Structure formats: structure tokens, C-alpha cells
Amino acid sequence: MDCYNINIIDSSNIDYFLFTKKKCDILLNSLKETLSIYYELREFNAGYFDVCNDENKITACHNNIAVLDKEITKYEKEIRATEEQIILISKNIQHNCVHEFIEDYVDVDPERSEKIVYCQVCEYTKI
Numbered sequence: 359m360d361c362y363n364i365n366i367i368d369s370s371n372i373d374y375f376l377f378t379k380k381k382c383d384i385l386l387n388s389l390k391e392t393l394s395i396y397y398e399l400r401e402f403n404a405g406y407f408d409v410c411n412d413e414n415k416i417t418a419c420h421n422n423i424a425v426l427d428k429e430i431t432k433y434e435k436e437i438r439a440t441e442e443q444i445i446l447i448s449k450n451i452q453h454n455c456v457h458e459f460i461e462d463y464v465d466v467d468p469e470r471s472e473k474i475v476y477c478q479v480c481e482y483t484k485i
């Protein structure tokens with residue numbers, strides 16, 4: 359899976375960026391989920407490797423760990439690239455959106471709520 363490297367085709371088309379960001383967020387979650395599976399597999403193989411006393415099994419474990427390390431490196435790189443992509447898209451959205459700010463209240467705890475002001479188009483939140 360390759361990171362979706364966005365080209366700025368039409369920076370005024372906010373819907374284009376909103377759709378792309380939404381899909382990149384889903385892609386990022388999926389990459390993180392896959393990476394966590396590889397971490398678990400690596401940990402499992404490393405644990406198995408520790409209790410192995412058969413030379414063939416040790417070699418197989420060693421090979422598995424090497425394959426998994428390669429995948430882990432690939433996915434870590436992919437996640438970083440996707441995160442950078444999302445930051446770039448978010449900046450474009452924030453810069454090009456004709457914000458329509460609305461006020462809302464969010465619960466910070468059961469007794470207290472806090473007023474927030476956010477854009478209903480791009481969800482940019484004013485601090």
C-alpha cells in the first residue's frame with residue numbers, strides 16, 4: 359500500500375480536501391491497526407524464539423522476525439508519510455475554507471460544560 363500523495367489540483371475546492379482528509383484519516387487508522395498486528399506477531403515470534411531449542415525452529419523464527427521487522431519499518435514509514443499528508447491537507451482546508459462558525463457546548467465533566475466555536479464546514483475549532 360502506497361501513501362496517497364496528494365497534488366494540489368484546485369486549492370479552492372474545499373470539498374475535494376475534506377473528502378481526501380476523511381479518507382486519509384481512515385487510511386491512517388488502518389495502517390496503525392496493521393502495524394499493531396505486526397508488533398504482536400513480532401513479540402510472539404520473539405517469545406517463541408526464546409524457548410526454542412531446535413535449530414530448524416530457531417532459524418524459522420529468526421527468518422520470521424526479519425520479515426516482520428521489514429514490514430514494521432515499511433508501515434512506520436507509511437504512517438509518518440500519511441500523518442504529514444494529513445497535516446498538509448488540514449492546512450489547506452483551514453486556509454481555503456470560507457468558515458461558517460457556530461457555537462456549541464461540550465461536557466468537560468458531568469457538572470461542567472465549555473463553550474466552543476467551530477466551523478461547521480471544516481470543523482476547525484477556534485481556541
Ligand SMILES: [Zn+2]
Pocket residue numbers: 455456457458477478479480481482
Ligand atoms: Zn471552515
